[in-house]
Amino acid sequence: MNIADLSKRARELIELGSNIVDRYEPDWGRLRGFRSAGLSFIEMVYSPSHSHYLQFEKTTEGRYNSNLNSGIEILKVIEGELEGGWVFSIKGLVTAEVFADYLQMADSLLDGGYQDAAAVIAGSTLEGNLRTLCKNASIDVERLDSKGRMVPVPAGQLNAELAKSGIYNGLVQKQVTGWLDLRNKAAHGHYG
Numbered sequence: 001m002n003i004a005d006l007s008k009r010a011r012e013l014i015e016l017g018s019n020i021v022d023r024y025e026p027d028w029g030r031l032r033g034f035r036s037a038g039l040s041f042i043e044m045v046y047s048p049s050h051s052h053y054l055q056f057e058k059t060t061e062g063r064y065n066s067n068l069n070s071g072i073e074i075l076k077v078i079e080g081e082l083e084g085g086w087v088f089s090i091k092g093l094v095t096a097e098v099f100a101d102y103l104q105m106a107d108s109l110l111d112g113g114y115q116d117a118a119a120v121i122a123g124s125t126l127e128g129n130l131r132t133l134c135k136n137a138s139i140d141v142e143r144l145d146s147k148g149r150m151v152p153v154p155a156g157q158l159n160a161e162l163a164k165s166g167i168y169n170g171l172v173q174k175q176v177t178g179w180l181d182l183r184n185k186a187a188h189g190h191y192g
Contacts, residue, residue, distance in 0.1 A: 003082055003083075003085070003087075006045060006082050006087075007079055007082045007083050009041055010041070010075055010076075010078055010079035010082060011079060013034070013037055013038055013041060013075050014072055014075045014076060014079065016034055016037065017034050017038075017068055017071055017072040017075065018072060020034055020068055021065055021068055021069070022065065025063065025064060025065070026063070026064070026065060026068050028063050031060075031063060031067075031068060034060070034068070034071065035056075035060040035061075035071065038056055038060065038071055038074075038075060039053065039056060039057060041075075042056055042074075042078065045078065045082070045087060046087070052074055052077070052078055055070075055074055056071055056074045056075075059071060059074070102121055102122075102124070102125040102128075103121075103122060103125055105121055106118040106119075106121040106122040106125070109121065115186075116186040116191050117186075119182050119183055119185075119186035119187075120183060120186050120187045122179075122183070123179060123180060123182065123183020123184070123186070123187070124183065126155075126176065126179055126180065126183070127155040127158075127180070127183075130155055130158045130159060130162065130176070131152075131158065133158075133162055133167055134153075134158050134161065134162060137162070137165055137167055139158070139161045139162065139165060140153060141153055141158065155180050156177065156180060159173055159176045159177060159180065160173065
């Protein structure tokens with residue numbers, strides 16, 4: 001799911017809520033459906049502890065137009081944040097900081113003579129970054145296995161998909177392939 005899909009869903013929910021508004025009092029069943037769909041959407045985009053979720057949950061509890069209108073306004077704010085790139089920009093910054101911390105750990109291990117551990121940590125960080133790039137490019141990072149379970153797509157295949165979709169060129173793909181190979185050898189005890 002990408003930002004355009006999320007923005008579209010926000011607009012659908014806003015329209016759903018707008019169609020429920022009544023001169024006197026909205027239909028209670030339809031209002032509960034709107035509330036349920038809105039909470040599910042906000043939980044998916046943010047989390048149940050996020051202020052948007054908590055506010056939506058609180059303000060849509062009643063059965064009046066004012067409760068419904070409050071929920072619609074919260075969804076409009078969320079739509080604006082999605083279209084402005086604010087939701088994923090903040091998540092991206094946090095992710096970048098985590099990656100930087102792991103790379104700093106790998107650098108410290110390397111300085112201490114622990115090159116194999118450094119290679120494993122740096123390689124795992126690289127794989128995490130590949131997964132983030134794929135998610136941002138709407139490339140699947142999981143697939144069904146033969147038993148019907150969702151399993152992660154191997155990093156090498158993610159690398160190939162990123163190059164194929166033009167996120168980066170073949171030269172970068174080869175460099176990433178080399179780094180992933182180094183990580184795998186270090187992780188499986190092929191030190192050398």
